[in-house]
Amino acid sequence: MVHSCKEIVVLNEGADLDALSAALAVQKLYPGSCLLTPRYLSKRAGEVFRDYRHLFHTTDELPERFVLILTDTRYFPESIPKETVEKVIVYDHHPTGDVENYEGKVDRVGAATTLVVEDLMERGVELTPEEATVIALGIYEDTGNFTYEGTTERDLKAASWLLYKGADLKIIRRYMLESFTKEQIDIVRRILSSIEKIYLDGREIAIATAVLEKYEPDINALLYEVKDLKEADAFFVIIEAEGKTYVFGRSQTEDIDAGNILSYFSGGGHPEAGATKLENVSASRIKNMLVNYLKGIKSQKLRVGDIMSSPPFLLSDHLSVKDALLELSERGFANAPVIDRDGNLIGIISKKSLLKLSRLYPEEPIEEFVNKDFTTLSPDSPVWEAEEVLTKFGQKLIPVVEEGVVVGVVTRLDILHRMKEDLGEVKALHKRVKIPGNIESISKEVGEIAQGLGYKAYIVGGVVRDILLGKEVWDLDFVVEGDAIELAERLASRYKVKTHPFPEFGTAHLKVGTLKLEFATARRETYSRPGAYPKVERASLKEDLVRRDFTINAMAISVNPESFGTLIDYFGGVRDLKDKIIRVLHPVSFIEDPVRILRALRFAGRLGFKCSKSTERLLKQAVNLGLLEEAPTGRIMNEIRLALREDRILEILSLYRKFKVLEHIIKGFNWTQNLEDKLVSLKKVTDWHSLEFPSERIDYGWVFLMVILSTIKPDVSMKFLQDVSAPSWVRESMESLYTTLNIIKGNLQKAERNSEIYKLLKGVHLSLLLILMSCREVQDKVKLFLERLRFVKVPPEAVREMKERGLEGRELGEEIEKLKERLMDEEKSFIMERP
The missing domain is CATH 3.90.1640.10 (inorganic pyrophosphatase (n-terminal core))
Incomplete structure (x- = not known):
């Protein structure tokens, strides 16, 4: 009303x-x-x-x-x-x-x-x-x-x-006295299992955290009745859900001011209760900062002003394109704010833009070309606001402005380093796991050698994930806090096998029996630009795991004698495995390395997992920002090749379609429903073929790729196959797909005799036969060829009779083929039997 x-x-x-x-x-x-x-x-x-x-x-x-x-x-x-x-x-x-x-x-x-x-x-x-x-x-x-x-x-x-x-x-x-749902009670159970208590000046403070898919705004009413929280002098609950982190606290003593504490995190309240809601910052980071604050260790890098580069390097708007490019190149900067003669910020210019402009407008002032669509922050802005700008809007540099003056700049690397510092204090989940029998012995040897050298060694990454999922493991990845190459060489000498060291990366490969082993020195990585190959430095296991892509790939298992079999999980990988979730470790993960976009979809398709809501949002943003185009072609193509080897390739391709990634990788490509239907039909054919003719199995992923590429121009598709290092049979079959396959299909539709089908399809590569069989119009005829016609043989006595008549060489072969075709046609053909 x-x-x-x-x-x-x-x-x-x-x-x-x-x-x-x-x-x-x-x-x-x-x-x-x-x-x-x-x-x-x-x-x-x-x-x-x-x-x-x-x-x-x-x-x-x-x-x-x-x-x-x-x-x-x-x-x-x-x-x-x-x-x-x-x-x-x-x-x-x-x-x-x-x-x-x-x-x-x-x-x-x-x-x-x-x-x-x-x-x-x-x-x-x-x-x-x-x-x-x-x-x-x-x-x-x-x-x-x-x-x-x-x-x-x-x-x-x-x-x-x-x-x-x-x-x-x-x-x-x-x-x-409201009632609570089963889901709300389950959330409370998860929160309770995370409760940690700290003691300050005789006061007990309980802190609980949870990462949820959906936030329940009324859950705090139930939490207030929980004994472990109710009896503490103060408690704080931190809930991460849907890209936001909610923090609320209660104090039950005059010594602890809940509202004042949460005002430090841009929230507020009164002494007895406080709350705040933050975006783009994880529960684990907030918990770490909260504990430090309570202990009197106030973070020195909570605000943008703490991490910005100051004084900033600025370009004047009257500089020519040529001179501005020189200024950036000499200092090694990729971007810079641009100011006018009065010191007012008018935009941002990038080295990439200047390189293009320098060919056409080298003497023109840069004021004509600055990017004016940008966001600024103040020195007092929280760090996570900068994270949001860099991830959501794709800016590569944020000017920091105070009272109209540019006082600093923040880049993606500044943010990444800040997050890694926060994560440095995160405590890991530790629990014992059973290491599979086929790798247990060699894992113990690695741990013993590491101990003898004064090092520590761990099984890491996807191997840990597969062990927890109960999958067979034949490839072992070890991270060493120490010299990985030295450890690998010691192990190799025991088994008298060769080591393949890569000193520039601190890694080494070797093979022991059926096991492939890779050793890597624990390292931190920094990226000069999205998708670039990283700069590597030695670091701890914790830092090594921080640089990884997803929580389910960021776990480790100790092989050190004193803690053999202990799982180390800093980021909730065990939880996400249980919940079948793909989750990035930090908000700039896809910006730091856009190839992770494809990796996320490959793992989701392979494992039948789904991306968490925040990960899905960040992935969409990264795709929409065009970051896949910035990644090195070689790394993108390597990831495509890995996806093509997966058994669940159709599921991966469906995710590619959902997130529109191929449109950014293959020039001129667009998904259509017709293409989707073709791929579904092809999957049924390849499943049938792998069961009926297991000895003929090929890498079916390449066949799927051929169908996808058939929708674009031949020169583009052939270039793509070259970039992706496709096998020669794929490139040759692709040429035939463009030139002759439709002709074969048309003739096949007209064929009435078995011998006609046989002559049309003999010599056609298996990949093209599978593509033809996925076409409903000729499916039965191709199936007849694959199941029967290609296996028809001329009786031995008939061959002997031909030889006795003096036939040999090419003439003999032609007569055998003619007889084979007559034998095919003497039977009632498959086609004639159809109603």
Whole structure:
């Protein structure tokens, strides 16, 4: 219902019951006021608003000028234009906020509703029992039924007055004692299993974390009743879901100010309770920073100003393209902010753009060519805001601006180094696992040799994943905290086998029996640009695992004698394996190395997993930013080759289609439903062929690729096959696919005799036969050829008779073929038998 109002009550998005109840009380204080219809409320507040909406005067539109009323907050709503507000009235029990000039009340009580009720009592405002009930709900919720430490006698007096006015305790109890779903209880179980306790100055603080696919906004109500949290002096719960991280805390002692602590993380509240919501920052990082903060080790790199490069290198807009390129090249910079003569930031220019422009406009000023579509941050912006800009919008450099002046810049490498520092304090999950018998003995030997050298060694990566999945393992990857090549050479000498060292990468390969072993020195990697080959330095196991792609590939198993078989999992890989999730380790993972886009889809297709929502979002952003085009062709093609070897190639190709990756890799390619249908039909054919003729198996992935490439121009497809190092039979068959396959197909449709089918298909490569068989029009004829006609043989006695007649060489061969064709046609043909 729309009313013409001069006072408008506006609730925060996701407002709770205290805010809603206070809004109704405010409307009794200001009878002409309206509540701006809330778009989103907490679950409990939403239910109350749905049931009692008739008590509220609401509006869907804002007048040109009005008085703004805020309840349970003192932060100015982002959605409200400030110039339309004449004054602000606030009723809030939180000590922080950005509204400085206001009327109303801000005071420390258990519920904001209490402050409004006190004014109702003072003015003698009458309430109906229904109104009193809804207003009382806010006080009951925010004081935890008068059990939370922030509860005051004023809250009890306000509730007493509302009960005097007819508030119905039965209705209040119904809303307060809400039931919980099986899913919510399961979430609580997962959160409880993560609880860790720290002790500071005799105070117990509990911290729990969880990574969920979907956030349950009302889960905290159930958590408040959990004994391990309830009995702690303070507790904090950190939940990561759908690309956001939610943190809320409760304090039950005057020594710990929950609201002040969470204000450090861009949140707020009051001493008894606080909350914050962050984007693009993991729960594990926030937990680490929170623990450090509580211990007095405040992070020195939480704000953009802590990680930016300052003073920044700036280019003047009047510089010529040629001179600007020279300036960037001499300093080794890929991008730089551009300022005008007054020092105002006007845009960003890249070395890549200048290289192109230098051929056409070398003397033109760069002001004509700067990129003006960019985001800036202030030194006080949280680091994760920079992460979001670099991942979501694809900027490669962020100017940091303070009072209109560029004071620094932030790049992707700055962000990556910062995240690795945060992860450095993450604790790993440790548990014993059974190492398969075929690799147990050699794993123990590696551990013993490492110990003798003073090193530590671990099985790492996909091998660990496969061990946990119960798969056979024949390729072993070891990471060594020490010299991996030296360890590999010691092992090789025991078995008298050769070592293949690669000193520039600190790696070595060798083969022992049927096992392939690779040793790598624990290392950190940095990338000069997306997809580039990395620069390598020695590091710890932890840092080595941080650089990996997905949580399920970032686990290790110790082979050191004192901890043999201990699984080390810093990032929740075990959990994601159980939940069948592909999850990147950090937000810039795909930007750091776009080839991971294809790897994510290959693993998802191979294992039947799905990408987490945040990973899927980051993957889409990276594809849309065109990062696949920036990656080295060789690495992209290598990943394509690996995908083509997978048994579940069709599932991988379906994911390629979903995320539109081939469109960025193959020039002129577009998915169509017709192509999808062809690939599905081809999969049925290759499955049949692999079962019927296992000795003839070929790499079917190449056949799928041939069908995909058949939709684009021949010169482009042949170039692609060359780039991907396709086998010669693939390139030759591809040429035939373009030139003769349709002719063969047309003639095959007309063929009536078995001998005609045989003559058309003999000598055709198996890959083309499989593609033909996937065409419904000729499927039965190709199947007849593959199953029977190609195996028809001339009886030995007939061959002897020909030889006795003096036939030999080519003449003999031709006679044998003629007889073979007559024998095929003497039987009732398969075609003739069809109804």
